[in-house]
Amino acid sequence: MSEPLLQVQDLSVAYGRTRVVSDVSFEIPVGGSLALIGESGSGKSTIARSVLRLLPRHQARASGAVRLHGTDVLSIPERRFRPLRGRTLGFVPQDPATSLNAVRRIGSQAQEAAALTGERDRRARRRAVLDVFERVGLPDAERVYDAYPHELSGGMLQRVLIGLTVLPRPDLLVADEPTSALDVTVQRRVLDLLTGLRTELGIGLLLITHDLAVAAERTDRIVVLREGRVEEAGPTAQVFTAPRSQYARDLQADVPALNPDRYRGDRVPSPGPARLELRGVTKTFATGTRALDDVSFSVPAGTTHALVGESGSGKTTAVRVLLGLEQPDAGQVLVAGEEVQGRSHAQLRGTRRHLQLVYQNPFTSLDPTWRLDALVREPLDRYGIGDRAERERRVAHALTAVGLAEHLWRRRPTALSGGQRQRVAIARSLVLRPDVVVLDEPTSALDVSVQADIVEVLVALQRDLGLTYLFVSHDLALVRQFADTVTVLRHGRVVEEGPVERVLTDPREEYTKALVAAVPRPALPAEPALGTWR
Amino acid sequence: MRGYPGFAARRVGQAVVVVLLAYVATFVVISVLPGDPVTNTLRNPENGFTEDQIARIVSYYGLDRPVPVQLWESLSRFLTGDLGVSLRSNRPVSESLLEVLPSTLTLAGAALVVAVVLAAAIAVGTQVLPRGAGQGVLRSLPSLFLSVPNFVIGLVLIHVFALQLSLFRIIEPDSAWATTFAAVALGIPVSAQLAEVLIAGLDHESRQEYAAVARSRGLGRGRLLLRHLLRPSSLPVVTVLALTVGELLGGALITETIFGRAGVGSLVESSVTTQDLPVLQAVVSLAAVVFVVVNLVADLVYPLLDPRVRTPRSTVVPREELSPA
Amino acid sequence: GGGASGADSASGSGKAKQGGDIVFLIDSLGDTWIPDNSAISSFQGNVWGHVTDKLVYVDGEGEVTPWLAEKWEQNENATEFTLHLKSGVTFSDGTALDAAAVVANLDYWAKGQADKGVNPIGLFPKTYLQASAADASTVVVEFSAPTLGFIPTLGYHGSILISPKTIALPTEGQADLSQVSGSGPFTVKSWKEGDNVVLTKRADYAWGPQALGKTDAATLDTITYKIVKESSLRTASLQSNQADVVFNATPQELDGLKGAGFTVATPRYLGFVHGYRLNASVAPFTDVLVRQAFQHAVDRDEILSTVYTSDWKKAESFIQSNVPEATDHSAEFTHDAAKAKALLDQAGWVAGADGKRSKDGQPLAVTLFPNPYLVTSQAIDELVAQQLGAVGFTVDLQTFDVVTYGQRVTGNKTLSNYEVTRSFIDVGTVASILTSANKGEDWFGLGESDQTLNQLRDDVAGAVDEDARTTSVDQLQQYVLEQGLFIPLEQIVQRIYASRPDLKGVSYNGVAYANFYTAHLEG
Amino acid sequence: MSGTITATRAQTPAITRGSAFRVPPTVVLSFLVLAVVVAWSLAPGLFTHQDPVNGVTADKLLGPSAAHWFGTDHLGRDEFSRVVHGTASSVTSALVAVGIGVVVGGLVGLLAGFLGGLVDVVLARVVDVLLAIPSFLLAVIVVSSLGFQTINAAIATGVSAVAVFARVMRSEVLKTRRSVFVEASFLQGGSRTHVLLRHVLPNASRTVLALAVLQFGLSVLVIAGLAFLGYGDPPPASDWGLLVSAGKDYPTAPWLVYAPAAVTIATVLSVNRISRWLRGTD
Numbered sequence A: 001m002s003e004p005l006l007q008v009q010d011l012s013v014a015y016g017r018t019r020v021v022s023d024v025s026f027e028i029p030v031g032g033s034l035a036l037i038g039e040s041g042s043g044k045s046t047i048a049r050s051v052l053r054l055l056p057r058h059q060a061r062a063s064g065a066v067r068l069h070g071t072d073v074l075s076i077p078e079r080r081f082r083p084l085r086g087r088t089l090g091f092v093p094q095d096p097a098t099s100l101n102a103v104r105r106i107g108s109q110a111q112e113a114a115a116l117t118g119e120r121d122r123r124a125r126r127r128a129v130l131d132v133f134e135r136v137g138l139p140d141a142e143r144v145y146d147a148y149p150h151e152l153s154g155g156m157l158q159r160v161l162i163g164l165t166v167l168p169r170p171d172l173l174v175a176d177e178p179t180s181a182l183d184v185t186v187q188r189r190v191l192d193l194l195t196g197l198r199t200e201l202g203i204g205l206l207l208i209t210h211d212l213a214v215a216a217e218r219t220d221r222i223v224v225l226r227e228g229r230v231e232e233a234g235p236t237a238q239v240f241t242a243p244r245s246q247y248a249r250d251l252q253a254d255v256p257a258l259n260p261d262r263y264r265g266d267r268v269p270s271p272g273p274a275r276l277e278l279r280g281v282t283k284t285f286a287t288g289t290r291a292l293d294d295v296s297f298s299v300p301a302g303t304t305h306a307l308v309g310e311s312g313s314g315k316t317t318a319v320r321v322l323l324g325l326e327q328p329d330a331g332q333v334l335v336a337g338e339e340v341q342g343r344s345h346a347q348l349r350g351t352r353r354h355l356q357l358v359y360q361n362p363f364t365s366l367d368p369t370w371r372l373d374a375l376v377r378e379p380l381d382r383y384g385i386g387d388r389a390e391r392e393r394r395v396a397h398a399l400t401a402v403g404l405a406e407h408l409w410r411r412r413p414t415a416l417s418g419g420q421r422q423r424v425a426i427a428r429s430l431v432l433r434p435d436v437v438v439l440d441e442p443t444s445a446l447d448v449s450v451q452a453d454i455v456e457v458l459v460a461l462q463r464d465l466g467l468t469y470l471f472v473s474h475d476l477a478l479v480r481q482f483a484d485t486v487t488v489l490r491h492g493r494v495v496e497e498g499p500v501e502r503v504l505t506d507p508r509e510e511y512t513k514a515l516v517a518a519v520p521r522p523a524l525p526a527e528p529a530l531g532t533w534r
Numbered sequence B: 001m002r003g004y005p006g007f008a009a010r011r012v013g014q015a016v017v018v019v020l021l022a023y024v025a026t027f028v029v030i031s032v033l034p035g036d037p038v039t040n041t042l043r044n045p046e047n048g049f050t051e052d053q054i055a056r057i058v059s060y061y062g063l064d065r066p067v068p069v070q071l072w073e074s075l076s077r078f079l080t081g082d083l084g085v086s087l088r089s090n091r092p093v094s095e096s097l098l099e100v101l102p103s104t105l106t107l108a109g110a111a112l113v114v115a116v117v118l119a120a121a122i123a124v125g126t127q128v129l130p131r132g133a134g135q136g137v138l139r140s141l142p143s144l145f146l147s148v149p150n151f152v153i154g155l156v157l158i159h160v161f162a163l164q165l166s167l168f169r170i171i172e173p174d175s176a177w178a179t180t181f182a183a184v185a186l187g188i189p190v191s192a193q194l195a196e197v198l199i200a201g202l203d204h205e206s207r208q209e210y211a212a213v214a215r216s217r218g219l220g221r222g223r224l225l226l227r228h229l230l231r232p233s234s235l236p237v238v239t240v241l242a243l244t245v246g247e248l249l250g251g252a253l254i255t256e257t258i259f260g261r262a263g264v265g266s267l268v269e270s271s272v273t274t275q276d277l278p279v280l281q282a283v284v285s286l287a288a289v290v291f292v293v294v295n296l297v298a299d300l301v302y303p304l305l306d307p308r309v310r311t312p313r314s315t316v317v318p319r320e321e322l323s324p325a
Numbered sequence C: 001g002g003g004a005s006g007a008d009s010a011s012g013s014g015k016a017k018q019g020g021d022i023v024f025l026i027d028s029l030g031d032t033w034i035p036d037n038s039a040i041s042s043f044q045g046n047v048w049g050h051v052t053d054k055l056v057y058v059d060g061e062g063e064v065t066p067w068l069a070e071k072w073e074q075n076e077n078a079t080e081f082t083l084h085l086k087s088g089v090t091f092s093d094g095t096a097l098d099a100a101a102v103v104a105n106l107d108y109w110a111k112g113q114a115d116k117g118v119n120p121i122g123l124f125p126k127t128y129l130q131a132s133a134a135d136a137s138t139v140v141v142e143f144s145a146p147t148l149g150f151i152p153t154l155g156y157h158g159s160i161l162i163s164p165k166t167i168a169l170p171t172e173g174q175a176d177l178s179q180v181s182g183s184g185p186f187t188v189k190s191w192k193e194g195d196n197v198v199l200t201k202r203a204d205y206a207w208g209p210q211a212l213g214k215t216d217a218a219t220l221d222t223i224t225y226k227i228v229k230e231s232s233l234r235t236a237s238l239q240s241n242q243a244d245v246v247f248n249a250t251p252q253e254l255d256g257l258k259g260a261g262f263t264v265a266t267p268r269y270l271g272f273v274h275g276y277r278l279n280a281s282v283a284p285f286t287d288v289l290v291r292q293a294f295q296h297a298v299d300r301d302e303i304l305s306t307v308y309t310s311d312w313k314k315a316e317s318f319i320q321s322n323v324p325e326a327t328d329h330s331a332e333f334t335h336d337a338a339k340a341k342a343l344l345d346q347a348g349w350v351a352g353a354d355g356k357r358s359k360d361g362q363p364l365a366v367t368l369f370p371n372p373y374l375v376t377s378q379a380i381d382e383l384v385a386q387q388l389g390a391v392g393f394t395v396d397l398q399t400f401d402v403v404t405y406g407q408r409v410t411g412n413k414t415l416s417n418y419e420v421t422r423s424f425i426d427v428g429t430v431a432s433i434l435t436s437a438n439k440g441e442d443w444f445g446l447g448e449s450d451q452t453l454n455q456l457r458d459d460v461a462g463a464v465d466e467d468a469r470t471t472s473v474d475q476l477q478q479y480v481l482e483q484g485l486f487i488p489l490e491q492i493v494q495r496i497y498a499s500r501p502d503l504k505g506v507s508y509n510g511v512a513y514a515n516f517y518t519a520h521l522e523g
Numbered sequence D: 001m002s003g004t005i006t007a008t009r010a011q012t013p014a015i016t017r018g019s020a021f022r023v024p025p026t027v028v029l030s031f032l033v034l035a036v037v038v039a040w041s042l043a044p045g046l047f048t049h050q051d052p053v054n055g056v057t058a059d060k061l062l063g064p065s066a067a068h069w070f071g072t073d074h075l076g077r078d079e080f081s082r083v084v085h086g087t088a089s090s091v092t093s094a095l096v097a098v099g100i101g102v103v104v105g106g107l108v109g110l111l112a113g114f115l116g117g118l119v120d121v122v123l124a125r126v127v128d129v130l131l132a133i134p135s136f137l138l139a140v141i142v143v144s145s146l147g148f149q150t151i152n153a154a155i156a157t158g159v160s161a162v163a164v165f166a167r168v169m170r171s172e173v174l175k176t177r178r179s180v181f182v183e184a185s186f187l188q189g190g191s192r193t194h195v196l197l198r199h200v201l202p203n204a205s206r207t208v209l210a211l212a213v214l215q216f217g218l219s220v221l222v223i224a225g226l227a228f229l230g231y232g233d234p235p236p237a238s239d240w241g242l243l244v245s246a247g248k249d250y251p252t253a254p255w256l257v258y259a260p261a262a263v264t265i266a267t268v269l270s271v272n273r274i275s276r277w278l279r280g281t282d
Ligand SMILES: Nc1ncnc2c1ncn2[C@@H]1O[C@H](COP(=O)(O)OP(=O)(O)OP(=O)(O)O)[C@@H](O)[C@H]1O
Pocket: A015, A016, A020, A038, A039, A040, A041, A042, A043, A044, A045, A046, A047, A056, A059, A210, B324, B325, D017
C-alpha cells in the first residue's frame, strides 16, 4: 500500500499550560475510515482541530506530526496549507445551526465552497451547488440557495454543509459529532448520507463521536481516547467485540443500545394503582401551535413510564401540564386519583410536594449563585419541614444517596461537572421524599458514561424507595433499558402506547418503526447482548 | 392592532410621549428653584427698582402666574411648535437654536465619523495584528479613552495642534481643522464604547463554528474578517451607536466650551447658569426628539442588517440549548 | 503701559497705518443686547462703546467733558438741566440724533418699557420726572430733588443713545444686535449669538468726543469680538498671533505677556475699591472692635503680591483713588495682626487651643462669599480666610454662580458681609447706598441708627456745589473706615486688556472700557 | 432511605476552565492603585504633612520637586497634598452617584422586571425619558437646580445614571425570571418574594455590580466635568476635578492640570480594568 492518507504521530496539544492531548498516533489509509471515541473532554475535538489546523491561534500549542499525503501540516506555513483546505481536507461540523454565517445567504456562502473546485464562472458554480444540494437530498435546491440559514431546519443545514464539503471532492472528511445536535429521526438519515457519499466518492473519514454504537456501525477502525491518551485502538470488530482495556469495556457497557437489559433485574414488576393520569388533555398555545391533542396516559405507582417522540412532539408540554405549569384547554390531570385542575394555590403546593421535576439541562436548572447544600435544602426551607438539624440530616442523606462526596457540598454549581450537577438536581427533587419524580430528558445533555451513572442512581432509588417515574426521552435504547411502559407522541398526538418490550420490539405504527430504526446498530457479527430485540 | 403598522404606531406614540414628558420634566426641575433671569436682574438692590416697576415687567414675561398655569401655557405653545422667547437674551428660542444647530450637527456628525472610523480601526487592528505588545496596546486603548476626562483631551489637542503646531486658529473654531480636532475630542470616548462592542463582537464571531468552517474552506484571514465577521459583529454597534447620540449632544457641552464653538452645548451652558427655562426646555426636547428618532431609525434599520429578525420572530419559547454530549 | 487712561499715543515709535482689522477675544458677550435687561453688562459695554455715543464723556480721572451734548446748564438746586446737542449727528439708520431722540432715550433709560419687558437703567436717578425737547437741539430734564449726579451718569456705559426706531422695535428686535442702530464710529456688520460680533467703521462719523483729541472717522476698519471662554486659550492665542487684543487675562499671566513685548492695560474704573462691606447688624460685626480687628488682620500687601502684579494699586480708601473726591485714608487699615488680636481680646473673644476664638460658646465665625463677577475673588478670599484664621477667626467660603449669587447673596440682609465690586460715575452714589433712607441700600445694616453716618449722608446727597461735597466725602471715608464698616482690599481692575505691541492709541474711559476709535496699528 | 449508590467514575471533580484562581497582573496593579486611593481618602494625613489649605504665598506656582511632588498652586499650597486631601471628597461623591444609580435604578428595574404589566409600562416611560435626555445635559440641569456644589453634582450624576441601571437591572431580572432555576424554585414551593430576593436579585446583581464599578469610574469623570464647568464645591475644597479646572487658568504651571488629571485617569483606568475583569470579558 502507498503512504497513508492521514498519519497522526505522537500528537500532543496543550491549551496554555494544560495538556489535553498526549502522544496520540493513528493512521487512515486512502478511502479508509476511523472513529475517535471517548467521553466528553477527552480531547476528540482537539485532535480534529489539529488535523484541520483550526486550533485557537493563541492559546493552543501542538507538537508531533500530522501528515496528509505525507506532508506535515503542522509545520508548513499557512500559505502552503491553505490550498489543502477544502480541496484535500473537508470539515463537517457538529452543530449545523451555528456553522453557517447567519447574516449571509446560503448561496453566497456556497459560492465560497464552489470556488474551491477551480470553476471561474459564477453561474457554473451555482449550477454545481444546486446539483450537490439535490444530491444530498435537499428537496427544493433553488429555495435553499436563496435562503438564510435560520430559515432551514437543522437536518437541512447539515445536508447543506455536507454537500458543500464534498463538492470539491476532498480526500479526507473530518466530521466532529456531525449529528449530535440533530433530532433522533434525522440523525440516522444524515449518517447514512455521509457514509453513502463516502463510499461512492472514495473519501476517507475521520469520525468523531461519543457513541460507541455509531462508531461501530460506520467505521473500519476505532481509537478510544481517555484524558487525551489513546486507551485502545484497533479494527472496529476487535475493539467492539473484545475490548482489551477496562475503560473501553465500561464504555461499551454504558451504551444503552448495546445493553438493553442492563437494569432488568432491578425492576419490581408489580404495578400499583395509577399514580398519575392524563385524560384527553389538549393544549394550544397562543401562537396557534397545538402542542397536545387529546393526550391520555397513566402511570402506575412504582413504575417508570416513558414519553418518547421527536423534538417538538409535545413531551415537555405534557410534563408542564401535569405539574400545573401550563393550564390545559381541555382534559383532566389526575394525581393519585384526584383532579389537580381548579385547586387552590395552597392545595397545588401540597400536591407539588409529592411531585418533583428534574429538568433536562443541569446547566440552567440550578441557581449558579447558591451552594450545593443550600440548593438541596431550599425545598425543605420552603415547605418548613423539620428543624435545622433535621434539615441538615436530610440534605446530607439525599446528597449521599445520589453519590456526591461531602467535599463537594459547599461548592457552587459552576464548579461541578454536568453529571454532578444533574445529581444535585436529583438530590433536590428527592429531599422532600416525593412519590413521583418527573424526569424531562435528564441525561440528554450528558455523555454516555455519565448518563449510565445517573440512570444507575435513578434505578437504585426506585428500587429502594418505590418511586414512580415519568421519564421523557428521545433515546429509545435508553427507554428500553429504563422504562416499563411507554407512550409515543407525534405532533402532540399519542401514536402508540404500551409496555416497552412490546412497543419497541413490535412497533405497530410507521412512526414508531422509524424511531426504532433510528437506533444505531453496529454492523457486526451478532453477539448475545444484541440478540434480544432485533 | 397587530403586525408591523401596529408596532410602528405604538413606537411613534411612545416617542411622542417621551418627548412631552422630557419637556415637562425640564420645566419641573428648573422650577424647583424660585428664580429666573428676569426677576433676578430686577431684584438686584443695586438697581433700586420699585415694586410696581418689577411687577409690571414680571407680568410681561408671565412669570407671575401660578406654576401649573405657566406649564400649561408653555406646553400648549410647544405643541403648536412655538418654543417661546429666551428670558436671558430676549430672542426667540427657535432663532437662537437654529443659529447654533448647524455647528453642533456638524460637530456631532464629524465626531460620529471619527468615532466609527477609530473604533473600526482599533477593532480590526486587534484581529489583524499578531498577538503581542501591539495588540495589547490596541486592546487597552478603549479603556484608556474611557478614562481620560474629555476636557483634558480637548485642552491637550488645542495646546498641541492649535498653539504649538498652529494647525488651526482658535478664533476660527468652525474651520475644517478646528472642527476635526473638536470632533476627535468629542468622538474619542464614543469610539471607545463602539470599539469595545466591536472587539467583543469580532472575538465572539471568530470563535463561532461558522468561522472555523469558513476557514476550513480555505478562506484567508482578511477575507474571513471582511466577508464573514464584520457584518454580524457590527449589529450590536448599531444599537450602541444610536444610544450614544445623546452622549454626543451632552459631550458637546464641554467640547464646545473648550473649542470656543457657538453651538447647542454652549447655548445650554449659558442658559443653565441663568436658568433660562424656555431655552433649556427647547434643547432638552430637541435632544429627546433626536434620541428618539435615531433609536427609532436604528430599530427600523436593524432588520435590514440582520435577516434573523427580518422574518416575523419565531414564536417558540426559548429552548434549553442542547449542549453537545 | 499699565493703568493707562486717556489716549496713550505718546509711546508710539512707528508710523500710524490707516485701516486695519483687529480681533478681540472676550470670555462672553453677555446675555442680551437690550442694554438695561442685562444682569452684567461688563461684556456688552465693549461693543456698545463703539456702536453708540453718549451725551458726555467721562475720562479715567472722572472728568466730565462734552460729547454729543456740547454744553449744559443746571438750575441752582440741581433739579433742572438743559442740554444743548451737537447738530448734524445721525444714527446709522439715517435718523437724526436730535432733541426728540434724546428725550426718547432718557425716558427709555429712566422708565424702561414695562409692556415690552424692558427694564430701566438701574443707576439712573430715581428722581427723574421728565424730559422735553425745547427745540430741535435743546433738551430740558427735570428732577424731583437735587440730582448732581445726573450729568456724570450720562457717561455711564449703559447710557447709550440708540435710534428711536430701535427703541420702537418689539422686544425680540431690540435684542437682535443687527437691528440696533447707534450713532457711534462703528456699525454692526454681523453677529452670532454666543460667538462673535463684527464691527465695521462708519465712514461719515465726525462727532467724536473732544477729550479724545479726535472727532473724525475711526482709523481701524473692523473690530471682531470673538468669544473664547478659556482664559488661558485667549492669552495663548495672543501669544501665537491669532488675536490682537484679549480681555481678562489672569493677573498671573501679565508679567509673562509684558516680558514678551505685549501691551498690558489695567485701567481702573471710577467706583468703590474691591473690599467687604460689613453688616453691623449681624454677629460678630455688631461689635466695632471685631470689625476693626478684621480691618487690621488683612494683609493687603500679601494679596497684591500673591494674586496680582505690580499693575495693581493699594487701596487708599474705600473708593478708587482716581475718583476726584478720593482721599488717602490708608492709615486706618494697616496690617497689624497683633493689634487685631488685641482688639479681639478686648472684645472678649478668647482663643482656644487651636487658636480659634470664641465667646460664650459661640465661635468667631465668618462666611465669605467670593464675588462671581471678579475672577480673582476666590483666590483673594482664600488668602483673607488664612489671614483672618491667623488671628482667630473661623472662616468658611461659599461660592455661587452669578444667578445663585444674585438670589442668595446680593441684597441678603442676614449675611454678615458682602464683597463689593462696583463702579459709579458720580460720587453722589455713595450717599444713596449707605443707609436705608430714600430706598437706600443700607450697606452696613445700620438703618437710620448711626447719627454721624446720617449726617454725612445728608451732607453729600444734598450738596449743590462740588467743593462742599468733596469735603463731606472726605469725612465720610474717614468715618466708614475707622468704624471698620468697609474693609478695602485693593483698587479694583475689573477689565484687563492685553494687546499686540503695534496696536497703539487705545483710550480708556471712566468705566475702564477700551475704546478702539482712537486706536491704530503701527507698521 | 437506605440506597447508597457506589460512587462511580464521574466522581472526579470537574476541572472547570479558569477555576484556578489567577488574577491578571494588570488587575493586580489596578487593585493596588485603588488601594492607594482608598488609603488617601481614609487617612490623607499619613501620606502628606503639608497643609492643603494654608499655603506659603512666597512659594506660589513652584514646579514639581522633591519638596513638592506635584508642585505648588497659585497660593503656594502643595498640590500633592491637595490631591491627597481631595481624594475623600472625589471618591465619596462618585460613590454617592453610583449609590443613587444602583439603588434607585436597581429598584426601578427590579420592580419593572419582576412585576411587569402596568408597573413595567409606566416605569419604562420614565426610564425612556431619562435615557432620552443626554446624561451630561441632565446632570447639568439637575445640578443647576440643586445648586452648584460637589454633592449636588454627585446627586445629578447619580440621577443621570438611574436609567442605565434600571435598564440593565430590568433585563437581568427578566432574564433570570425566565430561567429554569427560577421556575424550579417555584416548583419547590418558593414564594414570589423568596424567588425575588434569593434568586432573581443575587443573579441580577452580578451584572449590576460590574456596571456599578464601571459607573464609579464614569462618575468620577462626569463630576470632574461638572467641576470643570464650575459646578463644584467652593475653595479650599480640592476635588480632583476642581483642581484640574482651577489649574487650567495657570498655563505657566501645567502640572496643576496634569498631576490631578493623571491621578484621575489612573483611578478610572483601574476601576474600568476591574470592572472588565469582573464581567469576565477577557
Ligand atoms: N480553547 C480552549 N482553551 C482551553 N482549554 C480548552 C479549549 N478548548 C478545549 N479545552 C479543553 O481541552 C479538553 C479537551 O477538549 P475537547 O473539546 O477536545 O474535548 P472533546 O473530547 O471534543 O469533548 P466533547 O465530547 O465534550 O466535545 C477539555 O478539558 C476542554 O475543557
